Amino acid sequence: MASRAATMAVGVGVKAKTPGWRIRQAIVTYTALIPYVAFALFPLYLMLVTSLKTKQEINDPFSSPFWVTGITLENYKYLAERTPFFDHWLVNTLIVAVLATTISVVIGILAAYALARLRFRGVETFGIAVFITYLVPTSLLFLPLMEVINQIDKIIPVRDTIWSLVITYPTFLIPFVTWLLMGYFRTVPFEVEECAYIDGCTRLRALVRIVLPMALPGIVCAVLFAFTLCWNEFLYSLVFIQDQLQKTLSVGVFTELIRGDIYFWGSLMAACITGTLPIIVVYAFFMDYYVSGLTAGAIK
Amino acid sequence: MQGMLSRRALLRASLGTSAGLAGILLARQAPVLAQERELKLLTWSHFVPSSDEELQRQLEEFGKMAGIKVRMDRVAHLQLPAVLASEVQGQKGHDITIAGGGNPHLYADHLVVLDDLHDKIGRSGGGWTNLELGKGPDNHYHAIPWYFISFPIAIRTDLVAEIGEDLPDTWEDVHRIGKKLKAKGHPVGIQLAHSADSNHILRGIIWSWGGKLVEADGKTVAINSKETVEAYKFIKALYEDCMEPEVLAWDDRNNNVCLNSGKCSMILNPISAYNSARKDNALIPGTNIPIHIVINHIMPPKGAGRAAHVGGTQRHWYLEVLAGAGLGQAVPRVPLPEGAAGAVHHGEPGLQPAAATCLCHASHLRLQSQVLLCALHWLVHARSGLAGATHGGHAGGVGSLHHSRHGGRVCHGQAEC
Numbered sequence: 245m246a247s248r249a250a251t252m253a254v255g256v257g258v259k260a261k262t263p264g265w266r267i268r269q270a271i272v273t274y275t276a277l278i279p280y281v282a283f284a285l286f287p288l289y290l291m292l293v294t295s296l297k298t299k300q301e302i303n304d305p306f307s308s309p310f311w312v313t314g315i316t317l318e319n320y321k322y323l324a325e326r327t328p329f330f331d332h333w334l335v336n337t338l339i340v341a342v343l344a345t346t347i348s349v350v351i352g353i354l355a356a357y358a359l360a361r362l363r364f365r366g367v368e369t370f371g372i373a374v375f376i377t378y379l380v381p382t383s384l385l386f387l388p389l390m391e392v393i394n395q396i397d398k399i400i401p402v403r404d405t406i407w408s409l410v411i412t413y414p415t416f417l418i419p420f421v422t423w424l425l426m427g428y429f430r431t432v433p434f435e436v437e438e439c440a441y442i443d444g445c446t447r448l449r450a451l452v453r454i455v456l457p458m459a460l461p462g463i464v465c466a467v468l469f470a471f472t473l474c475w476n477e478f479l480y481s482l483v484f485i486q487d488q489l490q491k492t493l494s495v496g497v498f499t500e501l502i503r504g505d506i507y508f509w510g511s512l513m514a515a516c517i518t519g520t521l522p523i524i525v526v527y528a529f530f531m532d533y534y535v536s537g538l539t540a541g542a543i544k
Numbered sequence: 545m546q547g548m549l550s551r552r553a554l555l556r557a558s559l560g561t562s563a564g565l566a567g568i569l570l571a572r573q574a575p576v577l578a579q580e581r582e583l584k585l586l587t588w589s590h591f592v593p594s595s596d597e598e599l600q601r602q603l604e605e606f607g608k609m610a611g612i613k614v615r616m617d618r619v620a621h622l623q624l625p626a627v628l629a630s631e632v633q634g635q636k637g638h639d640i641t642i643a644g645g646g647n648p649h650l651y652a653d654h655l656v657v658l659d660d661l662h663d664k665i666g667r668s669g670g671g672w673t674n675l676e677l678g679k680g681p682d683n684h685y686h687a688i689p690w691y692f693i694s695f696p697i698a699i700r701t702d703l704v705a706e707i708g709e710d711l712p713d714t715w716e717d718v719h720r721i722g723k724k725l726k727a728k729g730h731p732v733g734i735q736l737a738h739s740a741d742s743n744h745i746l747r748g749i750i751w752s753w754g755g756k757l758v759e760a761d762g763k764t765v766a767i768n769s770k771e772t773v774e775a776y777k778f779i780k781a782l783y784e785d786c787m788e789p790e791v792l793a794w795d796d797r798n799n800n801v802c803l804n805s806g807k808c809s810m811i812l813n814p815i816s817a818y819n820s821a822r823k824d825n826a827l828i829p830g831t832n833i834p835i836h837i838v839i840n841h842i843m844p845p846k847g848a849g850r851a852a853h854v855g856g857t858q859r860h861w862y863l864e865v866l867a868g869a870g871l872g873q874a875v876p877r878v879p880l881p882e883g884a885a886g887a888v889h890h891g892e893p894g895l896q897p898a899a900a901t902c903l904c905h906a907s908h909l910r911l912q913s914q915v916l917l918c919a920l921h922w923l924v925h926a927r928s929g930l931a932g933a934t935h936g937g938h939a940g941g942v943g944s945l946h947h948s949r950h951g952g953r954v955c956h957g958q959a960e961c
Contacts, residue, residue: 299824305805306829386626387633394634403636483630486586486617486638495619502620504591505741505796505813506820 288520295319295514302509319510320518329515332489333496336406338522340492341474344413348470349463351414352421357451359422360429361437371426378419382479389415393484408484409492413474420473421466428462429455464533468526475523493519582613586641588621591816643687655686662688695744696841698803698817699810702828703730703838714846715752715778718810722786725809732786733808735794736779742794745812750775752847775847804835815841 294302296315301307323329359371389412397403402411432455440450456463481495491499497515501508585603590596600616607614617638619627624643631637632654643651658678662685666672672689680686697712703725704711712718722732735742747757750767753775759766783791790798800817802808806829811817820826821836828835 300827303801303804303821303824303826304829305807387630390630390634394636397636479626482619482623483627486584486619486627487615488617498620498623499589499618503589503593504621504816505800506591506816507797 288517291513291516291520294509295511295517297510299510319514322508322511323514323518327496327500327511328489329493329496329500329518333491333493334519336490337475337492337494337519340406340409340413341471343410344417344474345467345470347410348414348417348421349467352418352425352466353451353456353463355418355422356425356429357455360426361434371423374419374422374426378416378423382416382477385415386479386483389480390483404485404487405490406485406492409474409477409481412480412484413477417470417473421470424466424469425459425462428459428465431462432458461533464530468530471526472523475519582615583607584615584617584638584640586617586619586624586627586638588624588642589618591814592819642690649681652680652682652686655680657684657686658688659685661685693814694841694843695741695748695812695814696843697810697812697845698815698839698841700730700803700808700835701838701840703728703809711840711842712845715749715782718845719778719782719786722782722809726786726788730807730809731788732782733794733799733802733811734782734787734791735796735799736783736787736791737794739795741796741799741813746779748812748844749779749847752844753778754847778847803839805829806835812844 290309293310293312296312296317296319298314298316298318301313307313327333355374359367359374393403393408393412396411397408400407402408436458437450437454440454441447445453476494477492478494478498481492482498485491485495488496488499493515497512497519501512501515587596587599590599596616596618603614603616627637628641628643628651631641632651635654657680662672662678665688674689677689678685678687697718699711701711704721707721707724707728709717709721709724712721718732726732734745736746750756750772753771755767755769755772755775757767758764799808799811799813800820803811803813803817804821804824804826806827818836818839818841821839822834826835827833828838
């Protein structure tokens with residue numbers, strides 16, 4: 245029986261590697277995959293196509309919304325020449341996202357490590373409190389935060405500048421990062437950390453040299469999420485900044501390209517595509533870490 | 545070693561810096577030199593971009609004239625409530641802001657009384673046609689009517705001509721013409737949804753049938769009337785015979801798209817549809833003819849009794865002057881429902897502010913400009929200290945500087961305004 249089973253296994257293996265089998269497998273795989281990919285990428289595709297259309301074509305009810313007949317860059321040109329999209333809004337958003345993410349991840353790592361590793365009274369409650377903090381909607385928080393910004397503004401002029409966002413974004417990013425990393429740190433075996441202590445490491449050194457490298461996928465995941473949240477944030481940016489040149493992408497585009505009941509569709513789509521690119525690039529670079537970070541603890 | 549900082553020098557510098565910072569922190573105020581005085585105006589992103597450019601020009605011109613720094617900020621109109629709420633909450637923000645609708649009611653406590661300014665502008669402009677607009681619950685003016693955006697019917701004249709009809713005078717005409725045009729594939733496009741314009745339009749139709757939201761006292765609800773029911777019967781017939789179900793899901797922009805794409809035969813809207821059709825060079829489908837040249841605007845038709853302007857009080861924009869500690873004053877306190885019911889009947893005198901009517905008319909633009917300049921002038925001169933208080937509470941702020949220069953008087957005459 246054992247011999248027969250081995251023969252069958254070899255036979256199956258040989259058969260599986262034939263060109264015909266590979267083609268069939270490819271057809272099955274891609275047939276199943278294409279609808280999902282098409283569904284996910286359709287909004288991006290429609291944005292791209294619309295951003296390349298002339299205003300006349302966008303208004304023409306008889307032209308296909310899914311294809312462009314006369315490609316034009318006028319919408320991108322409008323963004324570059326008639327709005328501070330590239331020289332201010334994009335740069336502002338990048339600065340805010342990088343700084344707020346850095347601050348939040350550094351603080352979040354320390355907080356998450358403490359809540360995941362240290363044993364002190366109320367640690368569970370603190371963990372839940374952090375999570376609940378994250379759940380409070382920004383639409384409730386923006387009014388008290390405005391008061392905070394005004395108080396700070398009396399000492400350091402932060403109102404109407406991107407620094408008001410660098411200060412306030414961590415209020416929702418830190419709870420998020422902390423909660424995300426708490427779960428990840430718990431998957432890092434404590435025995436490894438113990439070995440470091442035995443070898444003479446302090447807790448901080450063990451964190452930096454042992455825990456963080458092992459938790460790198462989770463940290464990258466937190467960075468990506470935090471960066472994306474910063475990039476897309478709207479309400480704080482709207483209420484803290486009215487200076488046209490200090491605005492971030494989300495609010496600047498909304499202000500400049502939606503005027504009353506008139507939507508500048510071509511330029512809006514061009515702005516959306518252009519504003520999405522940095523996020524796509526960041527995700528593309530860190531995709532492997534991102535996936536492993538998300539699936540941490542899924543299998544033992 | 546030369547050029548290096550000695551330990552003693554470092555200590556001295558550190559102490560000096562610390563003392564300075566401590567002083568600033570204790571005073572809770574930035575150093576005088578760091579406090580830059582400027583007058584800030586908040587407005588919406590107008591659907592005609594050149595309007596914002598002109599406003600910016602006027603503001604800068606005023607800044608040069610008054611010798612102060614000025615700044616104009618814009619937000620999308622749907623986001624104005626969030627910004628105003630945050631400025632009220634923080635008691636800090638712009639000096640003057642635009643507002644419409646019910647904001648004067650919401651923010652009355654945060655608005656400066658503008659009686660003297662209202663009187664000055666009224667006298668220099670030949671008087672106000674409606675003295676109620678801009679008043680607060682305390683019977684004082686908290687806002688200055690700035691301009692009024694009409695809500696005419698934008699109609700495809702070529703399509704109306706094709707069926708041998710004239711432009712409609714009454715809502716019954718609209719129904720008859722709309723029914724014929726829908727049969728030809730060109731329905732009427734009036735949004736019956738949750739958008740702002742939808743409410744303006746429906747309110748106008750109710751008024752056209754003699755219905756009203758509240759009684760003259762502004763408090764007694766009066767919408768449940770025979771007139772309102774008749775108005776809604778007409779709206780139902782108009783929807784069923786002349787429109788398509790998509791209007792039930794429209795927002796403020798869809799009617800523009802429908803008209804400019806060549807599908808709709810008529811819509812009720814300010815001139816934004818026409819303006820964007822002209823700007824985008826939208827064509828009549830299948831031709832090379834720009835569609836804007838066959839779009840005409842006619843004033844709202846008559847219902848069962850009278851013609852009511854669908855824009856109404858909700859479409860008046862007001863200049864608000866932010867209170868010293870914060871946001872502004874400018875929102876008017878028009879009793880919403882009754883003000884709307886009474887103030888918007890097209891053709892009835894005394895219901896639209898003299899200095900604030902249709903945006904698209906050159907003479908009105910001049911009036912608009914005068915109102916703005918007068919308000920700015922008043923803010924800097926008559927309300928001395930306001931700008932300074934708003935921007936740090938310094939006694940020597942912008943207002944005070946000009947107060948001493950001009951003796952704090954209010955502007956006199958149109959030339960000065």
